[in-house]
Amino acid sequence: MIRLENVTKRYGETLAVDSLTLDIPAGEVCVLIGPSGCGKTTTLRMMNRLIEPTSGHIFVDEADVETLRPEQLRRGLGYAIQSVGLFPHLTVGENIVTVPKLLKWDKERMAARVEELLTLVGLAPSEYEGKYPRQLSGGEAQRVGVARALAADPPVLLMDEPFGAVDPLTRQRLQAEFVRIQRDLRKTVVFVTHDVDEAIRLADRIALMRGGRLQQYATPEEILDHPANKFVHDFMGADRALKRLGRVKVSDVMRTDVPTVDSSTRAADLRSRASCAEERFLYLVDGSGRLAGWFDCADLADGGGPESAMTSVDWRESAVASDASLKEALSRMLEFGFRSIAVVDGEGRLLGDVALPTIEAALGAGDTHVAAADGQGGARP
Amino acid sequence: MGSAQSRRIDRVAAAGALIALAGCVWLPFAVSRANRIVAGVPAGIGSAGAPGYALALLAVLALVAALYPDRGRRPAFALASAAALAAILPWALGRSAVTLLAGAPAFARVSVGGGAWLTAAGAAVVWFAASQAASRRTLGYAAAGLVAASWALAFAFGGLDRLSLVMEYAVQRDLFWSAVGTHLSLVGISLGIALLIGVPLGVAASRVGLVRDVVLGVVGVIQTVPSLALLGLLVVPLSLLGLPGIGPLPGVIALTLYSLLPIVRDTYIGLAGVDPAIVDAGRGMGMSRLQLLLRVEAPLALPLMIEGTRAAAVTIIGIAAVVAFVGVGTLGVLVFLGWGQQADDLILLGALPMVVMAVVADGSLRWLGRAVVSPGLRGDLR
Ligand SMILES: Nc1ncnc2c1ncn2[C@@H]1O[C@H](COP(=O)(O)OP(=O)(O)OP(=O)(O)O)[C@@H](O)[C@H]1O
Ligand SMILES: [Mg+2]
Numbered sequence: 001m002i003r004l005e006n007v008t009k010r011y012g013e014t015l016a017v018d019s020l021t022l023d024i025p026a027g028e029v030c031v032l033i034g035p036s037g038c039g040k041t042t043t044l045r046m047m048n049r050l051i052e053p054t055s056g057h058i059f060v061d062e063a064d065v066e067t068l069r070p071e072q073l074r075r076g077l078g079y080a081i082q083s084v085g086l087f088p089h090l091t092v093g094e095n096i097v098t099v100p101k102l103l104k105w106d107k108e109r110m111a112a113r114v115e116e117l118l119t120l121v122g123l124a125p126s127e128y129e130g131k132y133p134r135q136l137s138g139g140e141a142q143r144v145g146v147a148r149a150l151a152a153d154p155p156v157l158l159m160d161e162p163f164g165a166v167d168p169l170t171r172q173r174l175q176a177e178f179v180r181i182q183r184d185l186r187k188t189v190v191f192v193t194h195d196v197d198e199a200i201r202l203a204d205r206i207a208l209m210r211g212g213r214l215q216q217y218a219t220p221e222e223i224l225d226h227p228a229n230k231f232v233h234d235f236m237g238a239d240r241a242l243k244r245l246g247r248v249k250v251s252d253v254m255r256t257d258v259p260t261v262d263s264s265t266r267a268a269d270l271r272s273r274a275s276c277a278e279e280r281f282l283y284l285v286d287g288s289g290r291l292a293g294w295f296d297c298a299d300l301a302d303g304g305g306p307e308s309a310m311t312s313v314d315w316r317e318s319a320v321a322s323d324a325s326l327k328e329a330l331s332r333m334l335e336f337g338f339r340s341i342a343v344v345d346g347e348g349r350l351l352g353d354v355a356l357p358t359i360e361a362a363l364g365a366g367d368t369h370v371a372a373a374d375g376q377g378g379a380r381p
Numbered sequence: 382m383g384s385a386q387s388r389r390i391d392r393v394a395a396a397g398a399l400i401a402l403a404g405c406v407w408l409p410f411a412v413s414r415a416n417r418i419v420a421g422v423p424a425g426i427g428s429a430g431a432p433g434y435a436l437a438l439l440a441v442l443a444l445v446a447a448l449y450p451d452r453g454r455r456p457a458f459a460l461a462s463a464a465a466l467a468a469i470l471p472w473a474l475g476r477s478a479v480t481l482l483a484g485a486p487a488f489a490r491v492s493v494g495g496g497a498w499l500t501a502a503g504a505a506v507v508w509f510a511a512s513q514a515a516s517r518r519t520l521g522y523a524a525a526g527l528v529a530a531s532w533a534l535a536f537a538f539g540g541l542d543r544l545s546l547v548m549e550y551a552v553q554r555d556l557f558w559s560a561v562g563t564h565l566s567l568v569g570i571s572l573g574i575a576l577l578i579g580v581p582l583g584v585a586a587s588r589v590g591l592v593r594d595v596v597l598g599v600v601g602v603i604q605t606v607p608s609l610a611l612l613g614l615l616v617v618p619l620s621l622l623g624l625p626g627i628g629p630l631p632g633v634i635a636l637t638l639y640s641l642l643p644i645v646r647d648t649y650i651g652l653a654g655v656d657p658a659i660v661d662a663g664r665g666m667g668m669s670r671l672q673l674l675l676r677v678e679a680p681l682a683l684p685l686m687i688e689g690t691r692a693a694a695v696t697i698i699g700i701a702a703v704v705a706f707v708g709v710g711t712l713g714v715l716v717f718l719g720w721g722q723q724a725d726d727l728i729l730l731g732a733l734p735m736v737v738m739a740v741v742a743d744g745s746l747r748w749l750g751r752a753v754v755s756p757g758l759r760g761d762l763r
Contacts, residue, residue, distance in 0.1 A: 045665075048665060050661070050664060050665055070667075071667045071668070071669050072667070073667075074664070074665060074666060074667035075666070075667035079662070079665035079666060081658060081661055081662050081665060082658075083658035084658070084662075085656070085658040085659045085661055085662030085663075086659075086662070087659060087662075087663070087677055088659070088681070088755075088757050088758060089677075089680045089681055089754075089755035089757045089758050090755070090757065091757070098663075098666050098668075099666050099667060102666070102667055102668065102672070132755075132756060132757030133757065134757060148666075158665075
């Protein structure tokens with residue numbers, strides 16, 4: 001879809017990009033990563049001709065971009081810039097339809113598109129459409145920036161640190177949304193970041209650069225397992241095994257047939273439940289399936305009363321979302337001292353759980369030994 | 382606004398009320414003369430009878446409003462007393478004129494005294510302070526309408542027509558209106574030409590560094606040349622071109638040149654101040670240079686461009702008076718005529734309309750600035 005052939009950009013003495021060759025297949029997410037000043041932004045901006053290369057050729061859809069009118073080319077490449085750059089005098093809705101307006105769509109189509117895109121990026125259309133950029137938080141503005149880049153449904157998206165300006169929590173939410181959106185839309189995405197975890201989580205392929213030169217271009221697994229040189233090895237970090245967990249989604253490995261009990265059941269009644277014989281933990285769910293807590297059969301066996309065996313929790317705090325990565329799940333488990341953790345959907349409905357042995361298995365050959373599990377699925381200290 | 386409300390005393394309004402009160406009791410309210418040239422005899426507020434005492438009472442009321450702890454009603458109360466002051470003032474002046482002229486010879490005339498001017502100024506200050514604190518604008522508009530109606534009625538029935546200022550007007554009516562017309566058209570044409578030249582120059586200055594240095598330098602130098610000197614200097618190039626050095630042409634050229642600086646400078650600053658990230662986003666989404674300018678940069682620079690136009694308008698309304706020197710019949714003609722005849726009221730007849738024009742131009746362009754600028758750029762958005 002996008003091909004760079006020996007592309008070089010020189011600023012006086014500095015080689016911002018040095019004979020870069022890159023082939024990005026359609027429908028894939030290519031993450032450009034590397035230390036500050038390594039030429040990521042320059043590379044991205046040469047693709048939509050905001051910067052002209054000193055030498056070399058860039059092809060989009062087999063057409064040499066030099067032969068296209070820049071305006072024409074850019075309208076087909078959605079562009080989300082690092083600093084968002086929303087137009088402050090236009091509403092969120094008007095910002096989003098910038099490109100459709102240039103393409104002279106009719107009013108109904110644009111209105112429908114605004115509603116669709118705001119819903120897609122998780123902002124309530126009725127609430128946000130009429131707001132002005134200065135009324136938005138940083139995270140909301142970045143979502144609008146992404147919606148604006150998507151507006152004319154371009155086959156290619158160029159995103160320069162689109163989640164750069166938000167707190168880590170919002171960042172993770174936006175990443176999860178990106179994964180969800182990309183699963184449906186299958187765009188060709190060139191995504192710039194300097195966050196290794198973000199790259200591993202989002203990329204189909206990672207292009208690691210240094211001083212304008214490409215160091216390695218491969219899938220995240222490949223780059224983690226077989227770094228091409230010492231720089232790649234060091235850049236990806238020492239905890240490569242742990243990072244690999246960032247590639248695995250909780251929903252792909254979780255156990256779904258977890259034992260549940262209605263949370264309105266009286267504690268005393270649980271003692272007689274047969275399920276206690278097989279499982280140590282019973283998840284408590286409310287009428288609509290939301291996680292409300294759990295019941296520990298072991299506590300009962302130890303002679304504790306039924307009340308002390310029952311723990312009430314808030315699903316927002318003591319569970320992970322199904323689109324979280326195993327890395328996140330592990331870090332939550334270590335944080336709470338759990339050996340397994342419940343998995344919920346966006347409304348808090350219990351979907352399953354993940355236990356330490358599962359994570360160990362996902363680590364593959366197991367060059368890292370996470371704290372030994374006691375072997376029992378669903379065990380907690 | 383919030384601070385003025387939370388303060389125990391509205392100091393600005395209090396100062397205005399004191400000024401008005403001083404005007405009522407301290408300075409002569411009106412000045413009478415046996416004829417146009419001789420020295421005047423001052424007369425106190427007593428000459429204005431009941432309306433005069435009402436003025437003094439209202440000034441005290443305004444003072445009380447400014448000093449009394451605010452329970453939310455203060456702005457309305459202060460605005461009402463300021464409006465009442467402004468509405469009763471013409472009736473007091475009219476009554477004073479009628480009283481002082483009773484039994485005097487036909488040449489006798491009554492001028493507006495320092496006290497009356499001071500009262501008017503004080504009322505304006507209270508008005509300003511109250512409208513800053515007021516939450517709704519409608520109250521101010523209603524009060525302004527009331528005052529205007531009161532003045533009109535005072536002309537017809539209140540004896541205001543006996544004031545020498547009004548009598549000068551009666552004599553010079555034709556000259557007055559032609560001067561107002563000339564003044565307005567000269568200012569309007571010059572401002573229009575300056576906008577036609579200045580906005581493109583400002584755009585060019587924001588694009589090309591060399592143009593910026595040259596243009597901003599040149600218009601800056603022009604602004605420092607005194608207006609009379611500029612009119613004199615214009616004679617040379619105009620005569621070289623075979624054009625007249627006097628008349629409307631040099632007038633329009635001079636006023637256009639003076640308007641250029643604020644318009645060019647503010648257009649340039651407005652465009653240059655647009656966040657580069659915003660321009661970058663627009664380019665990256667496939668806007669052409671022109672689309673970027675018209676849809677993004679110009680709307681963002683608009684508040685400053687209107688501000689530059691406002692500054693230019695207010696400046697050249699004043700300078701247009703000087704243009705009378707090169708034989709253009711602006712309001713300056715009345716002022717110079719008054720100087721020549723030592724007739725203060727004739728000077729005033731020329732000066733007052735210029736003040737009104739400047740205030741109206743200032744107010745309406747400020748209003749325009751608020752009306753056309755996107756709510757997304759305004760400070761009051763929450
Ligand atoms: N307009 C320019 N003139 C001169 N040098 C430039 C210009 N733009 C970029 N450079 C240089 O080119 C190199 C690559 O810049 P680039 O912006 O592509 O880096 P980056 O990888 O995006 O860095 P960051 O992560 O900090 O955004 C840097 O050394 C930079 O100083
Ligand atoms: Mg960059």
